[in-house]
Structure formats: C-alpha cells, structure tokens
Amino acid sequence: xxxxxxxxxxxxxxxxxxxxxxxxxxxxxxxxxxxxxxxxxxxxxxxxxxxxxxxxxxxxxxxxxxxxxxxxxxxxxxxxxxxxx
Numbered sequence: 001x002x003x004x005x006x007x008x009x010x011x012x013x014x015x016x017x018x019x020x021x022x023x024x025x026x027x028x029x030x031x032x033x034x035x036x037x038x039x040x041x042x043x044x045x046x047x048x049x050x051x052x053x054x055x056x057x058x059x060x061x062x063x064x065x066x067x068x069x070x071x072x073x074x075x076x077x078x079x080x081x082x083x084x085x
Contacts, residue, residue, distance in 0.1 A: 005041075015040045024057045026078060029071070 067080030
C-alpha cells in the first residue's frame with residue numbers, strides 16, 4: 001500500500017507492508033517474533049523504528065546519540081550495533 005506522510009521536509013511517499021515479523025536480536029536475549037508493519041521511504045536508507053515498536057520490544061533508550069539502551073527490566077547498558085554498509 002502506498003501512503004503519503006507529512007515530514008519536516010514536506011510530503012513523503014512511503015510503502016506500507018503488512019505481515020512482517022520483527023524480533024529483537026541481542027546478546028543474552030531470546031528472540032520473540034511479533035507482527036509489525038514495514039514502512040519504507042523512497043528517500044531513506046536507514047532502518048527506523050517508532051515509539052510503538054520500541055515500547056512493544058521493551059527498549060529503554062538511555063542515550064540515543066551514543067547508541068546506549070537497555071531493556072525495561074535490566075540494569076545492563078547495551079550499545080547499538082554499527083550499521084552494515
């Protein structure tokens with residue numbers, strides 16, 4: 001399905017795909033797939049997740065600029081994986 005989203009740069013066309021499964025993959029975490037939508041922008045080359053998915057995955061963002069995060073029930077601070085070109 002093609003949709004148009006408003007952004008700070010104006011209107012952006014995106015492709016919304018139903019039926020994807022998402023899992024959090026990190027050291028010491030057992031993956032639990034959950035249903036999600038994929039929204040693909042024709043202008044972006046990065047994977048982004050929204051507040052709804054962050055909440056469902058129980059991620060707590062500690063320092064977004066440094067890529068530091070943890071799980072809701074953990075004290076362990078984690079670091080985001082580097083992007084693969």
